[in-house]
Amino acid sequence: MLDSVNNEYDLMNIYKTTALSSDIQTNKYNVWFASRTAEVYDLTIRVLMLERYFDDMMLDKKSIMAKYTKMPFNDFSDDTNNGTDSLSLMGQHYRFEISTNIQNDYDGYNDQSEKLIVINKSVINNDNVILHEMLHAHEQILLSINHIVRDALILELYKKLKNQVKNLDAIIDFHANINHNIRLSELGGEHSLLFLLKSLEIDLRCNNELFTVFGYDYNRNFKELNLI
Numbered sequence: 001m002l003d004s005v006n007n008e009y010d011l012m013n014i015y016k017t018t019a020l021s022s023d024i025q026t027n028k029y030n031v032w033f034a035s036r037t038a039e040v041y042d043l044t045i046r047v048l049m050l051e052r053y054f055d056d057m058m059l060d061k062k063s064i065m066a067k068y069t070k071m072p073f074n075d076f077s078d079d080t081n082n083g084t085d086s087l088s089l090m091g092q093h094y095r096f097e098i099s100t101n102i103q104n105d106y107d108g109y110n111d112q113s114e115k116l117i118v119i120n121k122s123v124i125n126n127d128n129v130i131l132h133e134m135l136h137a138h139e140q141i142l143l144s145i146n147h148i149v150r151d152a153l154i155l156e157l158y159k160k161l162k163n164q165v166k167n168l169d170a171i172i173d174f175h176a177n178i179n180h181n182i183r184l185s186e187l188g189g190e191h192s193l194l195f196l197l198k199s200l201e202i203d204l205r206c207n208n209e210l211f212t213v214f215g216y217d218y219n220r221n222f223k224e225l226n227l228i
């Protein structure tokens, strides 16, 4: 888009368009918030309760990301300027819906451009499905800060998981295999290395079997490969 900027007037137009689209998102959020059904209200409360598992992605100062929030002259996540609330799904104006009619009968999906998470009604009581979709959203929020925050989190999660998940390196090799990952993307969208590591970290915190949050039969596959 910036290639088309020739003068100050063009730049102002882009600014206005962006500001307008953010206004549209905020309005959509406000309308959604005020008109939630009891079912969606309950889903919103569940999402709020599950947000604690994303403390690192929200740059909480008690999380493994704390050291990266410190700056030489001030502290990005001090008490008055904590990233946690503004980087939460509610703080980012994400909306949640329940559907009985999701394409291919998937458990859920994210519409990133709409900041919308949709959960299949048949699995609405499954926190792991909700966590999976929340993780997709949190990854987008993190990338909107900048890519080095994402890279730093990959590094920290790897260090944390290295002693807790046997064969972690072999699991990463399998997941990051280019042909495999292209096929997986065609099936269910992008699942990055960050997504893999963070989903495993959530599994451990929730006392889940590994790959419960990740899904896609990874638990069975890795058991068959004797890697877990």
Ligand SMILES: [Zn+2]
Residues within 6 Å of the ligand: 132, 136, 188, 189, 190, 191
């Ligand atoms: Zn997914």
